[in-house]
Amino acid sequence: MVDLDFLLDTAATLIRIPSWNGDESAAQRAVAEIMSGIGLKTDEWTIDLPRVQGHPAASWEIDRKEALGLVGTLEGDGSGPTLILNGHVDVVPPGDEHLWTYPPFEPVVEDGRLYGRGSLDMKAQIAAGLAALKAVSDSGVTQTGSVRLQSVIGEEDGGIGTLATILHGGGADGAIVMEPTALTIAPVQAGCINFRLRVAGHAAHGAVRDEGVSAFEKAFHIYAAVQALEALRNEGQEADPMFASYPTPFPISIGTMAGGDWASSVPDHLAMEGRLGIRPDESPDAARVEFEAAVAEAANADDFLRDHPPVVEWWGGRFLPSQTPLDHALVRSLSASVREELDTDAVLQGVTFGADAGLLQHVGNTPVVLFGAGDIRRAHRPDEFVEIDQLETMARTLARTIVRFCGEA
16 A cells, blocks of 8 residues: 555655755755665765766766765565666756746645646655555565665766666666656657757958858758758657657757857857757767768858868767667566556557666666656646656556565565
């Protein structure tokens, strides 16, 4: 039996703690206290950031003064498989708080929804994982395998917390990343990498703009090539049942654009920053090569850019793709638990957002799926919320999966 009051109280406790821009330690300490309170064996440590940042898979955008690792374990008798539940305590900035109906760090329950920054992405999911572990522990069931709940920092800017946790404690026989998937099972996750495109121009007084070369105009020429590459990379992807519901499963999105120095000058520089989606079957290196080639080809077709080629830089957050066979024991166990809980067959589909699943697969050598309550489309925006009935279903489904995957002694 899942304790819904415990789940909601835990979620509210975590939402009240602002944990963005690298200030995640207070949230980690709160989770550690909750873990200890429900009888989990708790391992809390200070992450050696320079060591972890030296790993080839490391990526980050925020410079942190402190980072805490945290794992709570419900131990079995040692004879069965080990399952990881993974969730992150960091959240994106709240933005303009005047755009929120309720203050972002004051959780509110209204019309069956839990509102607040992190309610969906993904403090309430951590609470659901803890509620599942509490339910299994309270039931008195003895497991052959163990469950490790990894509470991690730094997911939003590249996954440094999950990488540190893998390096600290290794992988497992299976992992569930508790991202919001609206209770569908995602055995496939796309990856993504950040890029910066620097485009040159030639400065001149705005009164004689035809004597200069606008970096803005040249940037739009490059942007058209990027759009064409996006269409090419997504051609035929509708045939993949894992991504059939996404018109553009592997988008190339420009998120920022800045350039020029003065309103009455022809701009001689512009930088565009964006995100390149990576297919599950390709490496980040291959995606980089294809992107750089498309930019170079477009530049070569322009008289000015041929002699002043754009510069492509790769920076910040990087999320590796992941893929687990549909017949893997983890997928089968979770699917059976969903079927029992919802009295309908589980829906399996891929997700296009970046998450820590790729690190667990490629660095931790762990088969991984994503599963959680709520619609990712509600994340990273004002009035973030998650449905309470989905949270309860998620916790109950995770409890069933723990017993099924790890085994009863």
